[in-house]
Amino acid sequence: MTVGTGTARVTLSQREFLGLSPDRLFVVVSRVTALVALCVALAVFTPYFLTWSNIINVLRHAAPLFLMSAGLTLVVLTGGIDLSVGAVLGLAACIAASLITSGFPVFGVVAALAVGLSCGLVNGLLVAYARIPSFIATYGMLWIANGLAYVFMKGEVIYGLPAPFRVIGTGFAGPIPVPVLIMIGTIIVLHVVLHRTRMGRGIYAIGGNPVAARLSGMPVQRRLVFVYAMSGLMASFAALVVIARTNAADVSLGEEQLLPAIAAVCLGGTSLFGGVGGVAGTAVGSLILALVLNGMNLLGVKTFWQAGVLGVIILLSVMADQLVGRRINRGTT
Amino acid sequence: MSDTTAALPARVPAASWFTQAPGAVYLLALMSVVLTMATPGFFTVANLTNVALQVAVLVIVALGMTLVILTEGIDLSLGPVLGLCGVVMALMVVSGWPLFMAIGAAVLIGAAFGTVNGALVAYLDLPAFIVTLGTFGVAQSIATVLTEGNSVTGLPDYVRWFNDGVFVWLPVPIWATLLAFALTYVLLYRTKFGRYTFAIGSNRHALILSGSRARYYQLLVYVYAGVLTALASFIMTARLNSAHPTIGVGLEFDAIAAVILGGTSFEKGRGGIVGSIVGALAVGVLRNGLNLMGVSTEWQVAVVGLVIIAAVGLDSLRGLNA
Numbered sequence A: 001m002t003v004g005t006g007t008a009r010v011t012l013s014q015r016e017f018l019g020l021s022p023d024r025l026f027v028v029v030s031r032v033t034a035l036v037a038l039c040v041a042l043a044v045f046t047p048y049f050l051t052w053s054n055i056i057n058v059l060r061h062a063a064p065l066f067l068m069s070a071g072l073t074l075v076v077l078t079g080g081i082d083l084s085v086g087a088v089l090g091l092a093a094c095i096a097a098s099l100i101t102s103g104f105p106v107f108g109v110v111a112a113l114a115v116g117l118s119c120g121l122v123n124g125l126l127v128a129y130a131r132i133p134s135f136i137a138t139y140g141m142l143w144i145a146n147g148l149a150y151v152f153m154k155g156e157v158i159y160g161l162p163a164p165f166r167v168i169g170t171g172f173a174g175p176i177p178v179p180v181l182i183m184i185g186t187i188i189v190l191h192v193v194l195h196r197t198r199m200g201r202g203i204y205a206i207g208g209n210p211v212a213a214r215l216s217g218m219p220v221q222r223r224l225v226f227v228y229a230m231s232g233l234m235a236s237f238a239a240l241v242v243i244a245r246t247n248a249a250d251v252s253l254g255e256e257q258l259l260p261a262i263a264a265v266c267l268g269g270t271s272l273f274g275g276v277g278g279v280a281g282t283a284v285g286s287l288i289l290a291l292v293l294n295g296m297n298l299l300g301v302k303t304f305w306q307a308g309v310l311g312v313i314i315l316l317s318v319m320a321d322q323l324v325g326r327r328i329n330r331g332t333t
Numbered sequence B: 001m002s003d004t005t006a007a008l009p010a011r012v013p014a015a016s017w018f019t020q021a022p023g024a025v026y027l028l029a030l031m032s033v034v035l036t037m038a039t040p041g042f043f044t045v046a047n048l049t050n051v052a053l054q055v056a057v058l059v060i061v062a063l064g065m066t067l068v069i070l071t072e073g074i075d076l077s078l079g080p081v082l083g084l085c086g087v088v089m090a091l092m093v094v095s096g097w098p099l100f101m102a103i104g105a106a107v108l109i110g111a112a113f114g115t116v117n118g119a120l121v122a123y124l125d126l127p128a129f130i131v132t133l134g135t136f137g138v139a140q141s142i143a144t145v146l147t148e149g150n151s152v153t154g155l156p157d158y159v160r161w162f163n164d165g166v167f168v169w170l171p172v173p174i175w176a177t178l179l180a181f182a183l184t185y186v187l188l189y190r191t192k193f194g195r196y197t198f199a200i201g202s203n204r205h206a207l208i209l210s211g212s213r214a215r216y217y218q219l220l221v222y223v224y225a226g227v228l229t230a231l232a233s234f235i236m237t238a239r240l241n242s243a244h245p246t247i248g249v250g251l252e253f254d255a256i257a258a259v260i261l262g263g264t265s266f267e268k269g270r271g272g273i274v275g276s277i278v279g280a281l282a283v284g285v286l287r288n289g290l291n292l293m294g295v296s297t298e299w300q301v302a303v304v305g306l307v308i309i310a311a312v313g314l315d316s317l318r319g320l321n322a
Helices: A006-014 A022-045 A052-077 A085-101 A105-128 A134-153 A163-170 A178-196 A198-208 A210-215 A220-246 A258-267 A279-298 A303-328 B002-007 B014-020 B023-038 B045-070 B078-094 B099-122 B128-147 B157-164 B172-190 B192-209 B214-240 B251-261 B273-292 B297-317
Strands: none
Touching (some): A022 A279, A052 A085, A052 A178, A052 A198, A052 A279, A085 A105, A105 A134, A105 A163, A163 A178, A163 A220, A178 A198, A198 A220, A210 A220, A258 A303, A279 A303, A303 B099, B023 B273, B045 B192, B045 B273, B078 B214, B078 B251, B172 B192, B273 B297
């Protein structure tokens, strides 16, 4: 292993294609291939896959998964992790569902978003100011949010949400499902924030080189708080879309969300070391994951396997990126 | 803040010991006093024995977790791996395999998960929390698939020896804890493996560049944590007289809490296993106390989460972890 030199970096950048370095090109090509291959395989092996209602179903699943993973992507871009997204989603879903069914729809939505935002804020303050490693702070938050959701629900299941609220999960605007519109809107907004604002450049800078970011005088701590707060807010936003789709909420909702969220980010090609990636990738990752879960469903695979499949997907995608990245950059970094 | 603590000599006077002591010492002292006064049932031989038996599983898992955290890693998969080991052991015993084969299979599974975790973290330089989250899903899935999500019951009576047995005045779980502690102590403070564990935490990059076998020893740390978890699963299975696939989920969190409360830092390989024992006792007493006070399990989870964050935050403010 040799240490990188200026000349080596120049040769590397000369090998760029479509503005992507070879290792990033592998990430993009492998993900798009996986997406296409999955669609073809499912179309061949299951008769129902290529029906309009099933495609709508896949997209409806992908949308909230993307919303949750998009917030997480911002955190991962700074080189951190938010293990609490699933639990925060669960807590926000329980609070929203219970308030909405008790006849306070607006208050329910606001309260859910506020809870998500506060959980995220606490995470951000712990990571940025108390300098607790992000996986510890957010893992603690995971159990706090889980515990609060249990206490709040007392084992009950809430169902039967009002039709006007359910539009964000099941409605249509013309031929396009509303959650898909929300997803597209979120991609555009977050993409602009990441690539056209100082905040966005700061997020990449912190992930790329935290020491340099701090020395350059940028408000690193405030940016970190923003990123974790966004992650909590997006998780609670996803919670609203989920309960609008499923028409129900219970405590187990949040427990099943962490692995898919992490898997969507890994599949989306955002580097876990920070500084590389983006929300567009996470959108592709969410679509792949929704297809995998839909395919397992269509093929009659038991749900017991789901956690294992998600675990293997996480392991394989990070392994492949790391191995290929190393092979391509051998002798240069 | 951190400069002054770093400059302190190895042997510190009693006054600074108070400021240096890990959060677990204070928590344990506080909880013991409060519980003794508030609940009549706490300071009784029966309850304290109960606490010690309950804490045995946690202590053994926390010992492995300590070594992993000393290398600046984390192992989130230990909880589900404990569930899987228990399930495999129980299924084999129930279907007539001899006990030693069942134990061997469970230990092998613990070691196998440790090897996968360790290989990906040590040789591929992947972040430990992602790798072990992936194996978390895999272990949990295999355990639920093997049992179809049900508990394994109808274990032969001799399995209960792991929890109820008494050997030279002491219950078996206490012996297991003592042996695990002694073994880990020797490994950590008397062998090359231990020196590497601390060195990987303080500067892994330099070790690898210097051509030493740091990656190999880092892998071994994860294997050791997996094997200890398999051993802990026998006590857990014996105590419940059944094995359940999700019994371990959350235990990794208690173990992490114990390690952090015990003063082991996530950076620079600082800390040790004695602190983790105190940390595990503190978590055990905290849970026992919340039980005695009639606090529901769900609140207990939230309280442990709050305590761990508060402890790390305070340590960080005191300049111990930062």
